[in-house]
Amino acid sequence: MAERLEKAAELALKPNETWTIVETALAENTVVSVGENAHLTHYRLNNGGNNALTVKLGKNASYDLVTVHLGSGKLSVFADLAGEGSFCRSDAVYALNGEERAEIKTDFRHNADKTTSRQLVKGAVGGCAKAVFEGGILIPYDKKAIDGAQQHRALLLSKTSEVKAVPKLEIYADDVKCAHGSAIGTLNKDQLFYLQTRGIGEAQARRILTAAFLNEVLDTIEEVELRDEWERLIGLKNDD
Template identity: 40%
Template structure:
């Protein structure tokens, strides 16, 4: 098996022979891949797909990867499911997929990371191109074992007038990073980048985004929320760059997290990099515990503490799910959230 050389992962050092990124690399400060991996494990063997995946019944078409083996490219339209299945123990595999949304077409991408086995390393790269006026809603649901190490990078390029919306839902892994890069041409193109992480045990999830506003009058709206407990660690890194000349850009970024136990951790790095003057950019970041007054109110109405906490956490995180457009996926996300908060 060969790990594909490609610009993104090459930059991150995820290539055989090159040193793995560690906390010494600014971009990997909070997700030390070298510490959990030391070196790249041997290649994963071929395996058969199992189950129907979380989005079964919602998609017109399903593209399936098992241990890095799957199609090379696809053109999107309607609702497409892409399943990245890892069925491996102590081995590594890499998947790479090119997706295209043709001019004027609206599409939905339901992407799942399904982990079986343990202690595998999965490295995934998606290259998504939206042609002029195309619309894509990408919904990512990651469900991987607590021993897995998983890195997924999406490189999204928008043409003028395109619209891209994304919601990432994850419960983490031993170390999991879901990274999205968006090249934003401005010119009426719109981007929404959302995420929810619900982490327990010693799980780690890292939601990293970078939006590059290259042209005038582009908009970006970002909302990521998370809840961590036990000794879990949530990481949010968001960067919005507004290039010279990208006037009229309007970009908003929000990250809000709840720490539900004393030993859990949340690290955030919301960055703005502005090279144009006629812009309106803002970011907000809050980290804290549940509102004690609200908790007291719920308890006073006869709710036990666990239920009250789950209810308040669900309400807190639910705001992100409300922004999802695909009804079926949203309902599924609600059920997923409730299950994680039990």
């Protein structure tokens, strides 16, 4: 069972602990520490507003984060992979419409050997909304057996929506496997046409394809009721 919290300023896992945390209201600043061999699964809903999350991982610790960001605001995730063998996954979905403005920033530091990070950020932006994604991975000198990956993908749902992506890798070591990329586009016209030939209206077809695009992240949420509720909220946002 997941433990539900609101506006948590600090979370600390002791060595060997395993937690699942759900946050549906966020403090402006949150600090998370995950002790040696501990594991935290963290689901966060940012329904507008600003939040800065700082995470520090101990030896062989693991941290799985899924964030849903709706509406205007700034969201940042700073992860310090300080312990050898630590693992951090940070996946996110953002959905904007109207005149909304959002900034999403990630900064992952591989400060120990044999550390692994994964980032997948997907967005859907309609109306006259604008989003900026800035993602970073830093690998200092002399670190060994580092594995980092970052992907950002976004859909423009209108001609007046905008998304800017600034992925960044800073690699100062040799024993590294790293990749990053960003893709920004529109809904596939052939897929839209196919659904419409099956009797589905254009608006519903657009909703189906947008949901399928974002669900790559949402499907990783193991709490079924939570996943269904957040899918519903995102659907309402994309219907605006």
